[in-house]
Amino acid sequence: MPTFTFTLNGAPTTIEAPADLPLLWILRDHLGVTGPKYGCGVGVCRACTSHLDGAAFSPCTTPVAECDGATVVTIEGLADGEVLHPVQQAWIDEDVAQCGFCQPGQIMAAVALLAQNPHPTDADIDAIENVCRCGTYVRIRAAIKRAATL
Amino acid sequence: MTTTEPESPAGLSRRRVLAYLVAAPTLTLVARIADGVAGPAAPAGATPGVPDLIDLSDVLTAAALPTAYLLRLEITPAGRVVLGVPRAEVGQGITTAFAQIVADELDARLDDVDVELDPARPELLFNQLTGGSNSIHSLYGPMRTVAAAARARLVTAASQRWGLPAGQLRTAGSAVVAPDGRTLSFGALTGAAAAAVDLLVPGTPKPDAQLQLNGQPTGRIDARDIVTGRARYALDVEVAGALPTVVARPPTIKGTVRSVDATAARAMPGVIAVTPIPTGVAITAETFHQAVAATEALAVQWGPGSIEGLSDGDIFARLRRAAAPFTTLPLGQLVVDRTFEFAFAPHAPMETLTATADVRGGRAEVWYAAKSPIVAAQSVAAAVGLPQDTVTLHVVRGGGSFGHRLFFEPAVEAAQVSQAIGRPVRLLWTRNDDMRHGRLRPASHHKVRATHMLGSVVAYEHRHATLPVDFSHGFGDALSGAGFDILNVGATQTVFQLTQKIAYDFGVETQLLTDVQLDVPTGSWRGIYSGQTSTVNEIMVDEIARTFRRDPLGFRRDKLSSRRSRAVLDKVGAIGGWGRAMPAGTAQGVAVHEEYKSVVAYLVEIDCRDRAHPRVTKGVCAVDVGRAVNPTGLEAQMQGALIDGISTVLSAGVHIDRGAVREGSFSDYRYARQAQAPPITEVHVMAPTGPPGGAGELGVPAAAAAVANAYARATGVRPTHFPIAFG
Numbered sequence: 002m003p004t005f006t007f008t009l010n011g012a013p014t015t016i017e018a019p020a021d022l023p024l025l026w027i028l029r030d031h032l033g034v035t036g037p038k039y040g041c042g043v044g045v046c047r048a049c050t051s052h053l054d055g056a057a058f059s060p061c062t063t064p065v066a067e068c069d070g071a072t073v074v075t076i077e078g079l080a081d082g083e084v085l086h087p088v089q090q091a092w093i094d095e096d097v098a099q100c101g102f103c104q105p106g107q108i109m110a111a112v113a114l115l116a117q118n119p120h121p122t123d124a125d126i127d128a129i130e131n132v133c134r135c136g137t138y139v140r141i142r143a144a145i146k147r148a149a150t151l
Numbered sequence: 152m153t154t155t156e157p158e159s160p161a162g163l164s165r166r167r168v169l170a171y172l173v174a175a176p177t178l179t180l181v182a183r184i185a186d187g188v189a190g191p192a193a194p195a196g197a198t199p200g201v202p203d204l205i206d207l208s209d210v211l212t213a214a215a216l217p218t219a220y221l222l223r224l225e226i227t228p229a230g231r232v233v234l235g236v237p238r239a240e241v242g243q244g245i246t247t248a249f250a251q252i253v254a255d256e257l258d259a260r261l262d263d264v265d266v267e268l269d270p271a272r273p274e275l276l277f278n279q280l281t282g283g284s285n286s287i288h289s290l291y292g293p294m295r296t297v298a299a300a301a302r303a304r305l306v307t308a309a310s311q312r313w314g315l316p317a318g319q320l321r322t323a324g325s326a327v328v329a330p331d332g333r334t335l336s337f338g339a340l341t342g343a344a345a346a347a348v349d350l351l352v353p354g355t356p357k358p359d360a361q362l363q364l365n366g367q368p369t370g371r372i373d374a375r376d377i378v379t380g381r382a383r384y385a386l387d388v389e390v391a392g393a394l395p396t397v398v399a400r401p402p403t404i405k406g407t408v409r410s411v412d413a414t415a416a417r418a419m420p421g422v423i424a425v426t427p428i429p430t431g432v433a434i435t436a437e438t439f440h441q442a443v444a445a446t447e448a449l450a451v452q453w454g455p456g457s458i459e460g461l462s463d464g465d466i467f468a469r470l471r472r473a474a475a476p477f478t479t480l481p482l483g484q485l486v487v488d489r490t491f492e493f494a495f496a497p498h499a500p501m502e503t504l505t506a507t508a509d510v511r512g513g514r515a516e517v518w519y520a521a522k523s524p525i526v527a528a529q530s531v532a533a534a535v536g537l538p539q540d541t542v543t544l545h546v547v548r549g550g551g552s553f554g555h556r557l558f559f560e561p562a563v564e565a566a567q568v569s570q571a572i573g574r575p576v577r578l579l580w581t582r583n584d585d586m587r588h589g590r591l592r593p594a595s596h597h598k599v600r601a602t603h604m605l606g607s608v609v610a611y612e613h614r615h616a617t618l619p620v621d622f623s624h625g626f627g628d629a630l631s632g633a634g635f636d637i638l639n640v641g642a643t644q645t646v647f648q649l650t651q652k653i654a655y656d657f658g659v660e661t662q663l664l665t666d667v668q669l670d671v672p673t674g675s676w677r678g679i680y681s682g683q684t685s686t687v688n689e690i691m692v693d694e695i696a697r698t699f700r701r702d703p704l705g706f707r708r709d710k711l712s713s714r715r716s717r718a719v720l721d722k723v724g725a726i727g728g729w730g731r732a733m734p735a736g737t738a739q740g741v742a743v744h745e746e747y748k749s750v751v752a753y754l755v756e757i758d759c760r761d762r763a764h765p766r767v768t769k770g771v772c773a774v775d776v777g778r779a780v781n782p783t784g785l786e787a788q789m790q791g792a793l794i795d796g797i798s799t800v801l802s803a804g805v806h807i808d809r810g811a812v813r814e815g816s817f818s819d820y821r822y823a824r825q826a827q828a829p830p831i832t833e834v835h836v837m838a839p840t841g842p843p844g845g846a847g848e849l850g851v852p853a854a855a856a857a858v859a860n861a862y863a864r865a866t867g868v869r870p871t872h873f874p875i876a877f878g
Contacts, residue, residue, distance in 0.1 A: 019420060026438040030395055035387040036380025038550070039439070040501050041582040045818040048501055076380035089378040096370040096783050099791060100242025101377035102501040102550030108378060127826040132817050134501045134551045135242045136794025137787070138828035 005069040009034070010078025018065050025049050025060035028075065036076035036105045040132070047131035050106035050113075051075045057113035076105035079112065088112045091148035099135035107131050111145045120149055178226045178304060178344040207649040207679075208747050208845055212289040214629040215278035219293040223269065224253065224301055230325055230338030232259050237269040238290070239281040239522045241500070241549035241556060242791075243847045244784035247372045248287055249294055251780055255364040256298035256356055257305075258322035259337065266372065271524035271544035277629040281522035282557055282675070284747045284845030287780060291843050295356035295365075301344070303354035308343035309335045310351050317351035359778075359839075366839070368783040373548075385505040385547050386577055388518045393507050393575040394423060395439040396568055398431040399446035400588050403456030403810035404671055408432060412450035419445040424572045430560065430588075433568045439579055457670035459810040463594070466618075466669065466807060467492060470596035474616040475663045477600050487601040487698050491687045493873045494804030495812070496592040498676055499820055502550020503585040504558075508565035509575035510535050515542040519562040520549025523625040527559035531566045553677040553795075555590055557624040586805065586820060587812040590674030593618035594807075597687045601657065601695050608695060608710070609658035613651075615684050619643050619666040621673050641666075647680050653688060654745050655710040671807075677795060678851040681746055686800075689742035689856030693863065703860065704729050704741050715775050715840060716743050719752040722773035722835055727754035736760035737768075740861025744853035747845025749776040753793065753853045755829070757861040765865075765875075767797050767858060770829045775837035777844045785846050786834040792850025793832060798823045799851075800858045802876040821876065 006015045009032070016027055025042075028034040028051075037060050040048030044062035051060050052074040053067075060073075079086045085093070088111050098104045110129050118125055126142050133141065212219075223235030234253050240246045246266040254261045272279055278289070302322055309327035310317035312335060319330050326334040337344075376382040383389075401407065411432050413425040421441030426433040432449055436442035458466075470492075481488065507518040508531075515537055521527040521544060528544040549556050565578035580589070595617040602610040620643055622630075627642035635645050647664040662684065676682055696706035704724050711717050720743050723729070729739060736759050743752040756769040772789045779785045802821040806813040814820045855873075863869040872878070 022438065023440055026395075026440045029386075030438040033389075035383070038384075038502065039386065039579065040503070041816050042443070043582070043816055043818070045816055046501065046582070076378075080379060085375075085378065092378045093370060093374045096374065096787070098242075098371055098374055098377040099244065099787055100501065100549065100551040101373070101382050102384060104377050105380045123830050129825050132501065132822060132824055133794075134499060134553070134822060135787075136791035136823070136828070138794060138823070138825050139790055139830070139832040140787070141825065142828075142830060 005065050007068045007070060008072045010074055016065065020066040021064045023061050024063050024065050024068050024073070027065050028060060034075055034077055038102055038105065040103065047110065048103045048106045050109040050131060052109060052113060055113070055116065057110050076109060079108065086112065087151040088115065088144070088148045091144040091151070095140045095144040095147060097137050097140040097144050099137055103131060103133045107133065107141055111141070111148065115145065115149060121145060178301060178341040205649070206746070207283050207646060208285055208288050210633045210635065210649060211280070211283045211285040211629055214633040215289045218275045218278040219289060220297060221275060222293055222297045224297050226301065226337050226341040226344070228338050228341055230263055230336050232257060232264045232337070234264060234266050235269045236266055237272060237275055237279045238286045239520055239546055239549055239552070239556060240268060241281070241520060241522070241552035244371060244781065244787060245286045247369060247784055248780040249290070250372050251364045251367070251369055252291065252294045253298040255362055256295050257302045257337070259325040261364060261369070261372065263325045264372070268546040268548070270546055271521070271528040273525050273528070273539065275525065277625070277632045279525050280625050280629055282554070282626060284847040284849060287843045288748065288845050299356045300354035303350045303352050304344040304347045305337055305340050307347040307351045308340040312340070312343060365780055366778065369781050370783060382548060384502050384550050385507055385518050385520055386579060388507050388547060390507050390509060390518070390575050393509070393577045394435045395437070395442050396433055396435040396565070396576040396578045397439060397442045397446060397581060398428065398433045398564060398578070398584065399449050399451060400431040400584055401453040401456060403459055404588070404812065405457035407454035409452035409454045415450065416445040416448040419448050426568050426571045428564055428567045430564060433564065435568065435572060435576055443581060456810045458807070461669070461810055462808050463806050466594060467596060469667050469669070470594065470616040473665045473667045474596055474598050474614040475665050477612050477614070478661065479600060479602050479610050479612060482602060485603055487603070487691070487694050489599050489691060489694055489871065491597040491599070491690065491871050491873070493595045493683050494877055495594045495807060496676060496799055496804050497586045497589055497820065498553040498555035498674070499586060499817070499822065500549070500551030500553060500555055503582055504555065504561040504580040504589060505578065506561040506565040507575065507577045508562065508569040510566050510570035511573060513537065513541060515566055516545070517542070517562050517566055518545045518547050519559060520547050520552070520556050521559055521562065522552060522556045523559065526625040527562050530559060530563050534563045535566050535570045554675045557626070558590055558674055583815040586815050588672070590621070590672050591805070592676030592682065593620060593671065593673045595683045597683065599687060599691050601691060603695070603698070606699055607658070608655070611653055611657035611660045613662040613684065613688065614665065615662065615680065616665040616667060618669050618671055618673050620646070620675055620679070622646060622675070650680055650746060651684050652745070654712060654716055654743060655692065656712055657710070677792070678848045681744065681848070681852045682799070682855065685744055685852035686855040686859070689744070689853060690859050693860045694869070702730070707741070707743060711743065713745060713750065715750045716745055716752070719743060719750050719773040719775055719837060722837065723752045723754040723771050726833060726835060727771035729754060736865055738861050738865035740857045740859070740864060742853040742856035742860060744849065747849055749774070749844035749846060749849050751789065751849050751853050753850070753857040755857045755861050757858065757865050759862060759865040762866065765801055765862060766827065767829045768831070770832045772833070772850065773835040773837060774849070775840055776846050776849070777841040778839040779836050780843055782836040785836055788846050789834045789850045790832050793854040794823050794828055795851050796854025796858050797827060800855045800862070800873050800875060802827070802874050804874045804877055
C-alpha cells in the first residue's frame with residue numbers, strides 16, 4: 002500500500018492507505034480525528050468541511066492521495082491551544098449550536114470564507130452550502146458577521 | 152418538610168439502598184419525593200377527544216409521574232454537581248435548561264453543573280421517553296424538588312459544622328454562607344450532607360420570584376465542546392477495536408434477503424466480515440469506505456418489499472378514497488371546501504442513525520442516541536437472545552432527531568453484528584440508508600369543509616387520511632400506562648385526538664383521522680400530526696378570511712378562543728409591521744398554533760418574484776411557553792422550526808417510486824440551506840404566564856402555515872400540495 006504524508010493540525014502525519022481512500026475515513030477510522038462528521042459521503046451536506054492548504058474542502062470526497070504533501074486542518078486544529086479561534090468564539094457568543102453535528106463543518110466553512118473575504122455580504126454568506134438540519138442559519142449568519150468585526 | 156425515600160436505579164431492595172445512601176461518601180440523591188409536590192392530575196375517565204381538557208402533554212407527564220422523582224443528583228468532593236437526565240439531548244437544549252433549573256435551586260454556579268444522559272433505566276417505566284415536547288414539562292417540578300432537597304441537606308450539614316442555626320445560613324456560588332461571611336463549599340459539605348438525617352431547613356423549591364438562573368437567557372453548556380469538535384456522537388465514542396460496519400439494504404422499502412453470494416465482497420480490500428442480518432447484509436471492514444465499497448460487490452437476491460410496485464400516485468389515490476366523509480352538506484356559497492396533500496418527508500438528521508455495540512461474553516453494551524432507551528435495550532436483548540439485565544444501553548448525544556431517534560434499528564443491528572462476529576462494531580447508516588430505509592413522516596391527504604353563515608363559521612370539518620404513524624417505541628405504552636385504552640381506540644387515534652384542536656370559535660368542529668394500512672416505516676416527525684393537520688387548519692383560516700374579505704390577522708384576532716394566542720398574534724403583528732406596503736410578488740403571511748400548554752405565532756415575509764426560488768426574507772415569532780427556562784434556547788427552537796416550516800412547505804419532501812424512496816441525499820431532499828433561510832429572524836419570548844409547557848415541536852405548524860399563507864398572498868396561487876416545488 003502506498004504511503005502519504007501531510008501536515009494534520011500542525012503535526013506531520015504519515016499514513017499507509019489505498020490511494021483512493023477518502024481522507025474522511027483516514028481521519029476518523031485511522032487517526033481518531035472525529036471532528037469532521039459523516040453526513041452524506043458524497044460532498045453535498047458539507048458536515049465534514051475542513052481545510053486543505055487553507056481552502057474549505059470535503060474530506061469525504063477527497064482521496065488521501067490528493068492530500069499528499071498538503072496541509073490539512075480540521076476543527077480540532079483551529080484553536081490555538083485553549084485559545085479559541087475568533088470564529089469559534091463568535092459561535093459561542095451567538096449560541097449557534099443546537100445538535101452541533103454540522104457545526105464543525107459550518108465553522109470551517111466560515112473561517113475559509115472570512116480568510117478570502119473579511120467582510121462578507123449576506124449574499125456571500127448565502128453561498129455557504131453546509132446543511133444544518135436544526136436550522137441554525139440565522140445564528141450562523143450572525144456569528145460570521147460578529148467574527149468579521151473582530 | 153419534604154421527605155426523602157431513596158430508591159435505587161438498579162432496582163435494589165430498599166434496605167440495600169438505604170445502606171447505599173448512608174454509606175455513600177458524598178451526597179447522592181436518587182430520591183423519590185412524593186409529598187408536597189403538585190403533579191398533574193391523572194386523566195380521569197381517559198376519554199380521548201378533548202384536548203382542551205387534557206392533552207398529550209398531560210398524558211405523557213402523568214405516565215412519567217410515578218417515577219419522575221427518581222432523578223440522579225450527586226455532589227462530588229471536588230464540588231461538581233452531577234445531574235443525570237433521563238432524556239435524550241438531540242439539539243433541543245434540555246441539558247442546558249436542566250442545568251439552569253438545578254443550579255438555581257441549589258444556588259450552584261452553572262459552570263459547576265455537569266449533565267449526564269442516563270443510560271437505559273428500566274425502572275423508570277414511562278419516564279424515559281423523549282418526545283411530545285414533554286421533557287421540561289414533565290421534569291420541571293421533579294428537578295427543582297430534588298435539587299431543593301439537596302440544598303437542604305447541604306445547609307443542614309453546614310449548620311452542624313459551624314454550630315449555627317440553619318435559618319441564619321444562605322447559599323450562593325456553590326457554597327453555604329454564614330452571616331459573618333464564612334463559606335463552606337458544597338464539595339466540602341457533601342460527605343456530611345449525605346449523612347444528614349433530620350433536615351433543619353425545608354427542602355422545598357424557591358418561589359418563582361426568587362429564581363435567577365431559571366429563566367435567564369443562557370448559552371449552551373456544551374457550546375465549547377461543540378465548536379472545538381470534542382463533542383462525541385455515537386460514531387465517535389471510544390470503544391477499543393470497534394469495527395466500521397455498514398449494511399447492504401434492499402432496493403425497495405422493507406425488501407428481504409433471499410440469498411447472498413459474498414465471495415467477491417469478502418475479497419475486497421479491508422473487508423473483515425460479512426454478516427447476513429434480518430434487515431440486510433452487514434459488511435464489517437477496516438474503514439467505512441471499504442465497507443461501503445464491499446456492499447456493491449455483494450451479489451444479493453432481494454425479495455420484494457412491503458409496498459412493492461406502489462408509487463406516490465397509487466398511495467395518494469388510496470388516501471383520497473380513504474378520507475372520511477363530511478357530515479355537513481355542501482351548502483353552495485356557504486361552504487369553503489379545500490383539499491391539501493403533503494409528500495412523505497424523512498427526518499434526515501445531520502447525524503444519520505448510528506450505533507456502537509459490543510456483544511460478547513453474555514453481555515451487551517450499546518451506545519446510541521436513544522429517545523426511547525428502555526424499549527431500545529429490551530429490543531436489543533430480544534434480538535441477541537440475552538436477558539434484559541445484561542444489556543447496558545448508553546444514551547449518547549444525538550446529531551438531531553426530529554423524531555427519528557425514537558426508533559433504534561441501528562442499535563439492534565449493531566448488536567446482532569457484534570454478537571455474530573464476536574467483536575465490537577460501529578454501525579453507520581449511510582445517508583442513502585437513512586433516507587430510503589429510515590422512518591418517514593407519512594404522506595397525507597386532507598379535506599376540509601368550513602360552513603359559514605353571516606360571517607361566522609358554524610361548522611368546521613377536517614378529514615385527515617394518512618399512513619399509520621408508528622408509536623411502538625414506547626409512546627403507545629405510555630398512553631396505556633396513563634390509563635388510555637389504546638387497544639380499542641388505537642395509539643394513532645389516541646394521539647390524534649389528544650393533540651388536535653381548533654384554536655378558533657368555528658362552531659361544531661370535527662377532526663377525524665383515517666389510517667391507510669400500507670407497510671411503510673413511519674414515525675412522528677417534529678410536531679406529530681400537527682405538522683400537517685394544524686398547518687392545514689391555519690391555511691384554511693386564511694381561506695375563510697379571504698371568503699369573508701377579512702384581513703387574515705384581524706379575522707384571527709376576532710375568532711381565536713384564547714387570550715394567550717391573541718397576545719402572541721398581536722405581538723407579531725406589531726413587531727413584524729403587519730400590513731406594511733410591499734412590492735408585487737412579495738407578501739406577508741401569518742399563523743398561530745397552540746399545543747403542549749404553549750402558544751406561538753409567526754409572521755413571515757416572502758419574496759416570490761423569482762417564482763422558481765421563493766425566499767422567505769424575514770421571520771418574526773412570538774412565543775408563550777408559560778415560563779421559558781432558557782429564552783435563548785427557546786428562541787433557537789423557534790428559529791429552527793421556522794426552517795422546518797420553510798422547507799416542508801416550499802421544497803423538502805420525497806417521492807415513492809415503485810416501492811422505493813426516490814431521493815437519497817441532501818442533493819435531492821431539498822431541505823433549506825443558508826440561501827433559503829431568512830437573513831432576518833426575530834423571536835419575542837412573552838413574559839411568563841404559568842409553568843413551563845413544551846417548545847421543541849411547537850413552532851412547526853404555525854411556521855409552515857405562515858409561509859404557505861405568505862406564498863398565496865404574494866403569488867395569488869393558493870398552494871394545496873406540499874412541498875410546493877413538487878408541483
